[in-house]
Amino acid sequence: MFANRIERLKPSLVREILAAAQAPGVISFAGGLPAAETLFQPQLDQWQAPSHIWQYGPSEGEADLRELVAARAKAMGLDCRPEQVLILNGSQQGIDLVAKLWVDEGTRILCESPTYLAALQVFELFGAQFITGEQDAIGLTPAAIAENEARFAYLIPTFQNPTGACYGLPQRQVLAEALDAKGMPVFEDDPYRDLAFDGVAPAPLVSHLKSARWVYQGSFSKTLAPGLRLGYLIAHPDLIVPLTRLKQAADLHSNRLSQAIVAEVLRSGQLDEHVAHILPSYRAKRDAMHAALSQHLADRASWIKPAGGLFFWLHLHRQQDTLALMQQGLAQNLAVMPGVPFYPNGKGASALRLNFSHSSIGQIEEGVRRLAGLLR
Numbered sequence: 001m002f003a004n005r006i007e008r009l010k011p012s013l014v015r016e017i018l019a020a021a022q023a024p025g026v027i028s029f030a031g032g033l034p035a036a037e038t039l040f041q042p043q044l045d046q047w048q049a050p051s052h053i054w055q056y057g058p059s060e061g062e063a064d065l066r067e068l069v070a071a072r073a074k075a076m077g078l079d080c081r082p083e084q085v086l087i088l089n090g091s092q093q094g095i096d097l098v099a100k101l102w103v104d105e106g107t108r109i110l111c112e113s114p115t116y117l118a119a120l121q122v123f124e125l126f127g128a129q130f131i132t133g134e135q136d137a138i139g140l141t142p143a144a145i146a147e148n149e150a151r152f153a154y155l156i157p158t159f160q161n162p163t164g165a166c167y168g169l170p171q172r173q174v175l176a177e178a179l180d181a182k183g184m185p186v187f188e189d190d191p192y193r194d195l196a197f198d199g200v201a202p203a204p205l206v207s208h209l210k211s212a213r214w215v216y217q218g219s220f221s222k223t224l225a226p227g228l229r230l231g232y233l234i235a236h237p238d239l240i241v242p243l244t245r246l247k248q249a250a251d252l253h254s255n256r257l258s259q260a261i262v263a264e265v266l267r268s269g270q271l272d273e274h275v276a277h278i279l280p281s282y283r284a285k286r287d288a289m290h291a292a293l294s295q296h297l298a299d300r301a302s303w304i305k306p307a308g309g310l311f312f313w314l315h316l317h318r319q320q321d322t323l324a325l326m327q328q329g330l331a332q333n334l335a336v337m338p339g340v341p342f343y344p345n346g347k348g349a350s351a352l353r354l355n356f357s358h359s360s361i362g363q364i365e366e367g368v369r370r371l372a373g374l375l376r
C-alpha cells in the first residue's frame with residue numbers, strides 16, 4: 001500500500017505531548033513554544049500588502065527578503081550573497097530538503113547526541129543511520145570527524161535543542177578545520193541564535209570553513225512567531241541550485257504574505273526591537289527556572305544554566321524511565337519532555353528537557369515543585 005519508507009515514519013512524541021499539554025490547568029514545560037505574550041504583533045497600520053504577492057512567486061523567495069537575510073547573515077559573521085539564500089516555509093522544511101539532497105537508505109550522518117528530535121525523525125524517514133560524537137558532550141571532537149565516514153555532519157552549535165549548549169569560538173574553529181581536512185559537508189541548524197541572554201553568540205561554525213561544503217539555516221519562529229512558518233537557508237554556491245529545485249518540487253515557493261510581512265519587519269528594524277523587548281522576560285524565566293531547580297532538585301539532578309535558547313536539559317542522578325515519568329507528570333497536570341527520543345540511537349541517560357519560555361514565572365516555580373514531588 002505504501003512506500004517502503006513509511007515503515008520508518010514515527011509518530012511525533014512532541015506533538016502528542018503538546019496535544020495533552022493544551023488541556024486547561026496543565027503547566028507545560030514540554031514544547032519549544034514562545035510565550036503567548038511575546039508573540040510578535042507587527043505594526044502594519046500604514047502598510048499595504050503589495051498586490052503582486054497574491055500571484056505565484058519565485059521558488060528562491062522574494063528578492064528583497066533574500067537581500068535582507070543575507071545582510072543579517074553578514075552582520076553575524078557569515079559572508080554570503082543574496083543568491084545563496086533560499087526562503088523556507090519554516091526551517092523544518094530545510095531539514096526535509098537537506099535530507100532529500102543527501103540521504104539515501106543507509107546514509108551515515110554524524111551528529112550530536114542528544115540532538116533535535118524532529119530532525120532525527122526526518123533523516124530516519126529517508127533511511128539515515130547515525131554516528132554520534134561522545135554522548136552528552138558539548139558538540140563533536142575533531143577526532144570524531146577525522147575517524148568517521150559520514151555524508152555530512154548535522155550540528156546545532158548555538159543554544160542547542162535539547163541541551164541549550166553553545167560551542168565556544170575556539171571549538172568552532174577547530175571543528176571547521178577538521179571538517180575541511182576531511183572534506184565533510186556540514187548542515188548547521190541555528191534557530192535560537194538571537195535568544196542570547198548572556199552576550200552575543202559566536203559567529204556560525206560554517207563561517208570558519210575554507211573548503212568543505214555547507215548549508216546553514218535560521219528561523220523567524222522563535223524571534224517573531226512560529227505561525228508565520230518562515231525560515232531560510234543559506235548554502236554553499238554548489239548546493240543552492242539543487243536545493244532550490246527540491247524546494248520547487250516540494251511546494252513551488254514559500255508563503256508570499258509571510259515573506260512580505262517579515263521583509264517589512266526587517267526593513268523597519270522591528271525584529272531587533274522585538275528581540276530586545278522579549279529578551280529580559282526570557283532571561284527572567286531562565287533565571288527563575290534555574291533558581292527553582294536549585295531549590296528543589298539539586299540533590300536529584302544536574303544541569304547547565306543555558307546562556308540562550310529555550311531549554312534546560314536535566315540529567316537525573318538516578319536511572320529512571322522518563323516516559324513513565326512524563327505520564328505521571330500529565331496525571332498531575334505537568335507536561336515534561338522525556339530525554340530518550342533525543343538520542344539518535346534511542347539509548348541515553350535519564351534526562352528531561354524543560355522549556356522555560358512558555359510558562360509564567362509562577363507556573364515555572366509551581367511546575368518545578370511538582371516535578372520534585374514526582375521524582376521523590
Ligand SMILES: Cc1ncc(COP(=O)(O)O)c(C=O)c1O
Binds near residue numbers: 221
Ligand atoms: C533545532 C531546530 N531546528 C529546526 C526547528 C524548526 O523550526 P521552524 O520550522 O519553526 O523554523 C526547530 C524547532 O523547534 C528546532 O529546535
